[in-house]
Amino acid sequence: MTDLCIRGHYELAPAEDDEGNPVTVRHDVDGVEWWDVRPAEATYGNLCGRCFARIRYYVGQTPQLLSHIRSHVKPAMQAARAERVAGTRDLVIPINPTASDDSHDLYAMLANWMTSFARSLNCDPPVTLWESFQKDIDVRYMPVWAEQRAAFGLTRALANWYMYREAQISYLMATAAFHDELVEMVGPLMARYPQAPRKQAHTRARVCPQCDEARIQAHWVGAGAHDVVVECFDPETTDPYKGCGYQVPREQVDRYIDWGEW
Known part of the structure; x- marks a missing residue:
């Protein structure tokens, strides 16, 4: 029996015509068109091809996205006219708290998943997470010194660690939860912090x-x-x-x- 994608979704079920060409079986029921579906097959560990590729895509987006979010943490130029602390030149709110929280949440989510995967695979975690790995504690925020460029480097280290082990990770039962949490967090953040259009990552033509x-x-x-x-x-x-x-x-x-x- 063929293993099914751990996320339990369905895909269109192709059939073949008399000449061996793929076709989709459609039905007309009371004037409504339906087509045959089947459970998606697992082709990469416990994941189907689409789920496997989607994780890779979103993980690959995180370094640039997190760096971009960190660029919103500092106040914009118009903040020079904002309210000051009495008797000082300090801004009442010197940073953008929403961008700061979003950057910490994204980094912590990715870091804690990489640590969890490292334990499941019995291998070393990304070197930037070694301390939390040894102490068995959750990462709650980025290092306080991590500005825009440092945020990119820290997150790229996590993304590269995942890419190197993605085939092994795809066999873990936790990949379904990782997929869902990753997409639910990264997707809205990409919409909230739009970036300049970049060339889409494509497969080989x-x-x-x-x-x-x-x-x-x-x-x-x-x-x-x-x-x-x-x-x-x-x-x-x-x-x-x-x-x-x-x-x-x-x-x-x-x-x-x-x-x-x-």
Whole structure:
């Protein structure tokens, strides 16, 4: 029996026509269109390809995101006209408390999960977490000295540690909880602290069956199990949809994408 994704979601169930081409079985019930689904299969440890790739994507976003959040901690230039402590030039609130709390919460979440994974795998944690690992205590905030650049370096160390061990971690039962907490925290923070547009991380291009150009790529459009679009476009141009525009049907996505590349 094939193992199923530990998160327990479903995917479209493809079938084949008489010529062996993949098709999706749809039904019309009282005028409403339905299609066959099946439990998602685990292809990377206890995770399906989409869940495995989504964790990698969000973990990879955390260094730049946390650095960006830390840049909001200090008051903006207009704070020079803000209220002062009586008899001094000090600001009443010298920092942005929301950005400060968000940065500490994100770092603590990621750090505590990496420590937990290190214990489960019986290996050393990221070197920046060695003290809390030895004392068996939870990380509650970033080091007080960590400004924008230091925050990037500290978080990148955690992200790199995860990427190096992601295949082993995917077999742990806790990966489902990690996936959900990561997406629930990082997604809203990315919306709350928008950054300048950056080139999306793409998989290696595959040949498009319609125009024979190597432009079939995938990119996320949301956090849902099926919120990934696989289509023919050229990410190297200013027009992200330059290409023939062919979009791979959702039931055929796994034929074009190796989720381990993300």
